[in-house]
Amino acid sequence: MTYNLLKGKKGIIFGALDENSIAWKVALKAHEEGAKFTLTNAPIAMRMGEINKLAEHCGATVIPADATSLEDLENLFTKSIEALGGKIDFVLHSIGMSPNIRKGREYGDLNYEWFLKTFDISALSFHKVMQVAEKKDALNEYASIVALSYIAAQRSFPDYTDMSQAKAALESIARSYGARLGKLKKVRVNTISQSPTKTTAGKGISGFDVFYDFADMMSPLGNATAEDCADYTISLFSDLTKKVTMQNLMHDGGFSYSGITSELIERLSK
Numbered sequence: 640m641t642y643n644l645l646k647g648k649k650g651i652i653f654g655a656l657d658e659n660s661i662a663w664k665v666a667l668k669a670h671e672e673g674a675k676f677t678l679t680n681a682p683i684a685m686r687m688g689e690i691n692k693l694a695e696h697c698g699a700t701v702i703p704a705d706a707t708s709l710e711d712l713e714n715l716f717t718k719s720i721e722a723l724g725g726k727i728d729f730v731l732h733s734i735g736m737s738p739n740i741r742k743g744r745e746y747g748d749l750n751y752e753w754f755l756k757t758f759d760i761s762a763l764s765f766h767k768v769m770q771v772a773e774k775k776d777a778l779n780e781y782a783s784i785v786a787l788s789y790i791a792a793q794r795s796f797p798d799y800t801d802m803s804q805a806k807a808a809l810e811s812i813a814r815s816y817g818a819r820l821g822k823l824k825k826v827r828v829n830t831i832s833q834s835p836t837k838t839t840a841g842k843g844i845s846g847f848d849v850f851y852d853f854a855d856m857m858s859p860l861g862n863a864t865a866e867d868c869a870d871y872t873i874s875l876f877s878d879l880t881k882k883v884t885m886q887n888l889m890h891d892g893g894f895s896y897s898g899i900t901s902e903l904i905e906r907l908s909k
């Protein structure tokens with residue numbers, strides 16, 4: 640069922656690596672809901688070539704950009720406005736990467752150069768995107784900017800290591816920049832805190848399958864899928880949520896407010 644919720648809107652979607660990516664699902668739904676957008680990812684991620692299939696399906700232009708590079712981001716906004724024929728109404732930041740997680744470093748043995756890299760890619764890039772957009776006056780009034788987060792920003796999850804701090808910073812940036820862009824341009828800035836999801840980034844965390852199942856059992860509605868996340872994101876890009884800003888919105892089937900569930904009690908009492 641489609642509702643034309645994004646008819647006439649123009650956007651930029653970061654982070655569609657392959658068909659499992661949350662950003663990929665958001666792009667498909669945004670297309671169904673009538674939006675026009677550009678797709679972007681780090682130049683290195685383009686090598687897989689998958690993004691071109693998505694672009695073709697959605698009629699989108701692909702513009703490579705390393706989200707840590709101000710120069711790349713400036714080029715991305717300039718080219719997106721050209722390609723779309725006007726300023727931007729929505730941005731999805733769906734970017735996360737930790738070299739420490741990739742290389743299996745424990746929390747007591749982190750490499751600090753890599754920690755900074757985690758921060759730059761997974762949190763500061765969100766600030767950079769908004770600062771570039773502000774300086775270029777690239778956003779329309781009531782534009783909506785969404786980044787994806789995880790509950791490890793508030794609770795401890797042993798294998799999420801330095802990404803926990805990156806997500807805490809990401810959510811803080813959403814509040815601070817949300818306050819600024821709200822006053823300047825009536826722009827909304829929010830983060831969605833998503834359930835564990837089977838994507839390249841998700842599966843890169845050790846023990847992922849176990850905590851995926853645990854979260855599913857701990858959530859009265861079950862884990863939210865990438866498609867569910869795309870639906871929620873579209874609602875935030877739409878005009879139906881014009882006064883929602885500076886929030887970290889839990890999208891987790893009830894996980895964050897569950898103490899224990901009968902399913903888990905049953906499982907543990909065996």
Ligand SMILES: NC(=O)c1ccc[n+]([C@@H]2O[C@H](COP(=O)([O-])OP(=O)(O)OC[C@H]3O[C@@H](n4cnc5c(N)ncnc54)[C@H](O)[C@@H]3O)[C@@H](O)[C@H]2O)c1
Pocket residue numbers: 653654655656657659660661662680681684704705706707732733734735736760787788789832833834835836837838839840841842
């Ligand atoms: N998968 C999960 O369990 C889960 C849960 C909650 C939140 N999230 C968040 O959702 C977002 C999307 O992740 P996903 O699960 O769809 O995985 P994914 O691996 O499909 O997406 C991560 C994306 O980040 C991109 N990226 C990495 N470095 C970049 C850079 N320097 N510049 C530009 N892009 C870069 C990758 O190329 C990739 O497209 C991330 O912020 C992730 O932390 C994921």
